[in-house]
Amino acid sequence: MIEGVSIQVILTFTTVLFFIGLYGFLTRTHLIGILISLELMLNSEAINFVAVNKYLHPEFLQGAVFSLFILALAAAETALALAIILQVYRRTGSVDVKEVKELKY
């Protein structure tokens, strides 16, 4: 807990961060750009968990420990996504989002 800062301020912060990430996700054309926005979203969530845990139920540890898991997960997922992006680049020579439209009707 941080003195002087109410929970709503922190939650506002995380919310705004999340939605910035979401905007980037929907808007970017570079595959790595999408990945970066995804990172932002995940991080905002981690802070959210920790904040709620600290402010509302400080006797438990769920939020804190869980954020560690989120972190581990995000790192793993990034690694995998980058491997895929590398393959896409090798096959098509560019990393633009329009290369991966295979699920089209």
Add this chain to the structure above:
Amino acid sequence: MEQILFYILAGTTLVAALLTVNTAKIYRAVVYLLIALLGIAGIYFQMNYDFMGAVQLSVYAGGVMVLLVYVVMLTEKVGEPIRRIAPFRRAIAGITVLLLMGLALFAIWKFDFQTLGNDSPVTVEQVGKAMLSYERNGFVLPFEVISVLLLAVMIGAIVIAKSKIQKNTDQ
């Protein structure tokens, strides 16, 4: 005092995030992301959760960033600006996002939170004990699951990213 620090950190993070999603050059986006992550680590430290902050710095700012930079270097002519989608579409996305954000903020500010004042710093020892404990609030199962997941991801990444095996056609 803490308040001002918090606001500085938060502001930096948000500005960096905005720049991340808006720049034209991919390498700059990665660097702005790094700044945002540093800001977040600072907030962790401020919340008396040192362990998390340290992990954030080492894993994210250290590992993931390096990975991203590496792949960025491997894929493109790094200096060129990337294509942007039409401004109209960007506006639509922006409005959508603002809409949902408005709803979320509305929900947050309307709710009556019961905050408890006392809190203690979360030590590494506590986290460690929680990870390995079998009792009701123990995290040994997610711990094991995460380790399996990491194994799978490692193998998966290797399999996906490896290039084609050259077949020995003659001799």
Add this chain to the structure above:
Amino acid sequence: MIWIPALPLISFLLLGLFNRYFRKEPVAGYVGVASLGTAWVLALYTAWKYFFEVGLQNGQYVPFTPFKWEWIHFTDKLSIDMGILLDPISVMMLVVVTTISFMVHIYSIGYMHGDEGFARFYAYLSLFSFSMLSLVLASNIFQIYIFWELVGVSSFLLIGYYFVKPSAIAAAKKAFIVTRFADFFFLVGILMIGYFVGTFDIETLNSEGTIAWIAQHPGPVFMGLSVVTWALILIFVGGAGKSAMFPLHIWLPDAMEGPTPVSALIHAATMVVAGVYLVARMFPLFYHVDNGFALRIVAAVGTFSALFAAIIALTQEDIKRVLAYSTMSQIGYMMMALGVSGYEGVEGLGYMAGMFHLFTHAMFKALLFLIAGVVIHAVHSNLMKDMGGLHKYMPIASWTFLIAALAISGIPPMAGFYSKDEILHAAFEYSFIIWLTGFLVAGLTAFYMFRLYFRIFHNGTREYHHRPKEDSRAMTGPLIFLAVLTLTVGWVFTPFSEYVTPTRVPFHYHIHWGSPLVLGSMAIALTGILAAYFFYYKPTEYPQKVARAFGITYKWAKDKFYMDELYLFVTKRIIFDKISKPAAWFDRNVVDGMMDALGNTTVWISNRIKGLQSGRLQEYGIYFVYGVVVLIMVFYFLNF
């Protein structure tokens, strides 16, 4: 007891399923003959025991129900049972059916010799025997209906036995469709009775309690007749279809397309009398309900059919057709007899005479058909113009035909005399017109029968390029046996009233040899015979002169009064064109059209919205976000 119908069933299954193992010809025949022979002996034994030993108790024949099994249960009283009911008429029918069937089985060994489907024929014959026997033993009217249909199926299979001939196929279809059409009314009648009275069981239906109950509860009345009367009329319609009464008779002449043993068994002696048997079975109901209104209809239809068929039979050239119309006429006699019958005591004369005529008619009509089969086999043609003077070549056939023809004309001491005379007596007591018609028909019967006899076996001499002969003992044996029966059954079993009566109480009746009725019927029969003798014993000009004298009416009679054309017109022009075609159009365009429209609309919609799946991940993200927004709005504004 249950072995009687079960034996033919077993032989049917055996021959039908293991057809290919019976390639060596006579084996299938022996199987059939053995099973029917055993059934015949059992039937005779049953009849002996019933009529002479255990049946008669306290002066009345008691019905036995040795076997009853409830099959489908509707309510407490209403259920479809499978059972066996033994009473005088069913035992009598057992004897008739097994005897004729046994004779036909033996005969067919000779007649069907060399035919490809020998085993198949015997399988069908066994199926028919099984169904007919189960029909007469039925204790429940629904059970009668089930075996009724089965008999129709067997008839279809047997008429269409030569299934490579289009005329045979058409005839089989016609028989089945006409009888099926009649059976629809039969079923409705059964359902009406079952619903209204509350039971399907025959003994219960015929009991005095039920009849009293019906008298007290007339139920809804339609056009002046109560429910039960209508049901009985509908049941009679079903019987009329099976027994080839006017106007449902059109299938019987065409059914002659089948092999001659089939005609002998089914269309002379057994299946076509199923309708008569049905009326006799339900006789107490027919007599008592609504003062016997239904019975009057039975009498009218029977009388008219008898006359109608006799007139047509005068003009036909194909010997099997003549015999078919003769059958129709004789069955008309039986229906007429039942129709004019009373109930108690001597008044039950008509019933008794009708059943006796059924008994005797089976013998001599089967005999006539079997002889026709022998003749056709020898001459290789059905038409009378190809025959003549066969007396010296085929003496056995000739003498047995003479015996049978005398029987059907009603000359004593043949069986036919007794039964026909008793029918005429009962008719005379009832109504002069019916008696007069019967009287005339007796004369016509004698005439056309002897026309047939003289033209086949006499009519001068004739040279055949290969000599016709009676070759097989299998074929002539049954002829002789049936002829003996025809000679003796008449005076042996008179008075038949000792055995079969409506109330099951035997009464005594004997022929009044001197009465004008008896002398009159003998006289008109002799007149018919003499007329035929003059016309046909030697080739003469008389037939053509008389035919020309009758002019257009002769042509009408020869063309069977255009009944077939009428039916074809109704079905083709009216039903097919006006009803079926529009119905088919409706089905194709509207019903199927709706289904197709449903399918096409779905495809059209999907073509329009498939653009939503563009493959672009970010678009999906936007849809996702929008979806969340909408959901939140919905939950917030509707639930709080």
